[in-house]
Amino acid sequence: MSMFTQKMRMLTSVVMDSDREKVVKALLEKGVMEFVHIGTLPAEKMQKLSQHASTVPRAALTDMRIRIETLLREGSVSLPDIEKTDIDNLPSLDMEASRRALDRLSGSLDTIRAQQREINQKMNFYREIIRYSSEKNDEYLDLRVGSINHGDSKDLAARLDAIGGVFLFSSKPLVSLTLRRDSARVSDVMDKFGWTESTDAEAQKGAMSEAMGEAREKVRNLESELKALSEESSKRIRDKADDLCALWVNVRVNELCEHVESYFSYTKNTTLFSGWVPEEDTDTISKTIYDVTGGRCIIEWTEASQVAPEEVPVSMTSPKILRPFERMVDNYSTPEYGSINPTPFTAIAYLCMFALMFADLGQGFVLLLVGILGTVYYRKNPLKKDGLISRYLCNLLLYLGPASMVGGILFGSCFGLGIFPPLWFDYEAVVAGEPAAGLVQSVYDILGITIKFGICVIYLGLILNWINLVRKKRYFELVFDKNGLVGGVVYTIGIWFAYGFVGSGYREFPSAPWFMPILLICLALVVIKGPLGYILGRRSGKPKESVGRVAIDTIMDFVVEVLELFSGFLSNTLSFMRVAGLGIAHASLMSAFYQMAAMPDNAIASIAIAVIGNVLVIVLEGLSAGIQSLRLNYYEFFTKYFTGHGIAFEPVGLKSRIVVD
C-alpha cells in the first residue's frame, strides 16, 4: 500500500501492424493500462496517421454480448471466468453464424412460451368454473346430464371443446359442465346430436361433484405441464451453456480488442498507441511488448511530472482489507494525482466513530454474524441480486461488528447490560446518572471526549492537507488558505480560547500576551491573500483587473474567509457531538427497553420485549451510526484535505468493467 496515489508513467509505443493483435491481447491479459488517444503530435504528422477501421462494429459486438448475457441469466448460468481462457487461440468470430444460433435458441424459448400461454389460458378457464362453484355462484354454471340420440359422443366433445367446459363423455349418462353465458352456443351444438336431458335425480346430483373433480384434475395437470415447460426453457439454455459461454468469451475479447484499438493510430505498416501505466508495472509492460513483438517495437515513457497533473489518471492502492473504505472514498470523489490516499485514514476514522456511537459487544457480534452469513450466502449465490442487505453492506459489517465489539469491551456493554467490567468507563452507568469513579462522570464528559476526538480528526485533516500542498508545491495555499497554516493557527488559538473559557466555569475569557498579536497577524494574512494572489497571478499571465475591482474582491473575500474560518471550524468541531449523542441515545434506548421488559410478570413477555428492543436498536441505531460516521467523514474530515479533482485510473483488461461507449 502506498500512502500517496500511485505514480504513473505514460507509454507511447510503435509496433508493426502485423504484431498489433498479439500486442493488444497481451496488454488485455495484463490489464494495467489506460489507453489514451494520441493527440499531442503536430497536426501535419497526425494527418499522415489513419484511424482504426473496424471489421465488426463495436456496437454490434456489444449488442451480441448483452444478448448472450441475457440468455445466460435466463438460464441461471454464471458468466465464465475470462481470465482462465487462452485468448490467443480463440476461433475467429463469425457474427452471422453466431446470430443465427442465438436466434434459434431464442426462437425455441418463444415457442415454449407460446405453449405455456395456451396452457395458462385453458387453466384460467377451468379455474373460473372451479371458482364459481366454490363461491356458490352456481347460477353462472350450466350443468347438463343426458345422452345423445345420434352421432358420436367424441365428435360432440370435440365441438364443445371449442366453446370450453368440462365434458365427461366416457361413461353414461354424459355430463357437460359449461359456463351459463355459453348456454346458447352449447345448446346449438347439442341439438345437432339430439341431446336428451336425463331425468335421473341421482345422476344429476353426483354429476356436479364429478365434473368439479375433473376440472380440478385438469388444473393440476395443466399446472404440472406449465411447470415442466418453465423448467424446459431453462434447460434448453443450460444445454447450450458451454457454447454460449465460449461465444461470450470470444465476443467479449473482440469487443475489448475493438475498444483498445479505437485508441490506436496507424501508418501504412505500423501501429501507434499510448496510455497510462502505474510506475510499478512499467517494466512488465515494456517486457511484454518486447516479447510479443520480438523486439520490433519502439517504447517511450513519459513521466507524469511532464504532463499537467489534472490530466494524469489517479490510482490508489489499498490492501484488500480496506476495500469497503476505498469504495466510500470513490463514492465521494477521486483525489488529485500525487496527493495522500485517503482510504486508510477513512477506515480508521470511520471505525472509531462507529465504535463510539454503537459500542456493544453482543450487538456488535450480531452485526458480525449478519456480515458473515450474508457474505457466505452471496458467495454461494453469485447471480443473486443484492437485497436490502447488499453485498457491500455484508462486507462492511465484517468490520463494523468487531469495531462495535471493541467499543463494547471499552464501555462494558453487552446487549445493553453491564455484565463485565469496562476497560475504560461504564457508558450506561454514566448516561443513567449513576455515580461513577474516574474522569468520566457525566454526559458532559462524554460530550467532551467526542469533541476532543473531533479536534483530533480535524487536525489530522489539516495536516494531511498541508502535506498534499507541500507535495504539489502550492505554497501560497499552504500559507494563506483557510485549511492552510493560517487556518491551523486560528483553529489552535480558538481551541485554546474555548478551553480557557470552559475551564473558568464559563465565567471569563482567557487572556495571554501573544493572543491578540497572533490573531491580528492571521487576519492580516487573510486580508493580503487577495492582493498577493492577484500580483502572483499577473506574473503568471492572468488578465489585469482594475484597482477598485481588486479592492472590492479583497474586502468580500476577507469577510467570507473570516466567517468561514470562525464559524466553519466551530461548527465542524461541534458536529462531532453527534458521536456522543448517538452513543447516549443507544445507551438510553437499551435502558428503556430493559425497563419495559421488567414490567410484565411473564418471563416470556419480558424476554420477547428485550429481544425486540435489541433488534430495533441494532437496526435503527446501527443504521444511524453508519450514516453519521459517513457524514462526519465526508463533511468534517474530507473537506479539510480532499479536493476530489482527480480523474480515476481505469485500465482496460479482461476483467475490466463492461465497456460501453
Place this chain on the structure above:
Amino acid sequence: MSRVSDYAFINAKLRARIGIIRSSHLLDEMIKSPSLAEAVSKLDGTRHGHIAEVYRTTGDLQQAELSMMEDEIASYREIASYLPAHSAHFITVLLEKVEMDNLKNALRLWYSDVVRHHIISFRSAYVCRSLIVHSIDYDKIMNAESYQEMIRAFSGTPYEAVLSRFSLDILTEKGLFPLEIALDHLWFAHLEEALRHLQGDDRKLAEKIYSVDVDLKNILMLTRYSYYFHLPHDQLKDVLIPMGYISSEIERLKAYESDDPMAVIKGIVQRRYPQISEEIAAIRGTNDDLTAADENASQILRIEAYLADRRKSEYMKLLVGKPFSIGVVLSYFFLCKGEDSLVSAVLSAKNYKWSETKIREALGL
C-alpha cells in the same frame, strides 16, 4: 401538520423512484432485444421485475399486463396512505380512472358475448376482480344475460346511474362508444369535485395541470371525431369533456349556435395553442378523397405528437416546482403510467415480431 411534514417523506421517496425511472434505459434495451423472451428478461431488476416472472411462468402477456395493473393499484394505495386525508382522497379519484379502465374491459367482454355473440372463454381472467375503489361484481357483468342484469353488478356505485341512461338497444345500435364517453365524463366530474377539495397550492397545481390535460384530450377528440370520423356537431358536444379552457370558451362563445361551429372551435384552439395552429388549419373538413384523408391523418398525428410533448412538459414542470406539494405525486403517476404503457406496447410489438425501426416509429421514440 405543515406542508413540509405532509409531503417531506413522500417527496423524497418518489423523487428517488422518479430518478430511477428517468435514468433508465429499459425501453431502449427492450426495443433492441431480438425476441420477446429476451425483451421480457430486461425487466428483471426493475420495478417490473415480477412481470417477467409472471411471463416466465405463464408465457401469457395478458396475464403479465394484469399483474402490471395490480401493481399500479397497489402503488396508488401506497402513496395515498402517506398523504393527508384531502390529498389521499384526490389520489383515490385518480385510482377510479384505473377502475374505470378495468370495468370498460369487463363491459367490452360482456358486449362481445351478448351483442356480438363471441365466446369470451378464458379472456375474463384478464379482468381485475379485486376491489379497486367501488364494489363491483365483475363476475355478474361477464355472466349477465341481459342489460338490466348487468347493471345490477354496479349496484350502489356511481356507475349505476350512468349505465341506467343506456339500454341494450342503444348499445346494439351505437356500440359501446357513447357509454364509454359517459363513463369518462363521470370520472372527470369526480375529478372536478376532488380538485375543489384540495387545499392551497395543491389545488392550484392540480387545477392547472388537469385543465391543460383536459384541453389536450378535447383537442384530440375534436381532431379525431370531428375531422376524421365526421361526428355531427350535436354528438360532438356530448363527446367533449366539460372542463378546461376550450370547453368553457365553446360555451362562452356559444360555438354550437353559430353558422360554422367548427370554425369557431378552430379559432379557440388556435388562440390557446398557437403551436399547432398550422396543423389545425390544414385539416380539411372532408375526407371524400383519399389524399385528404391521408393528409388529415398525418396532421392529426403531428397534433397528437405535439399534445403528448406538451403534456409531458407540463408534468415535468411540476418536478421543478414546489417540492412539498402534490405536484411530485402527479408527476410520478404520469411517469409510471407512461412507462407502463410503453413497456406493454413494446412487449406486444415484440410478440408480433415487429422490427426495431417499426416499434420506434410507432411509439414515436
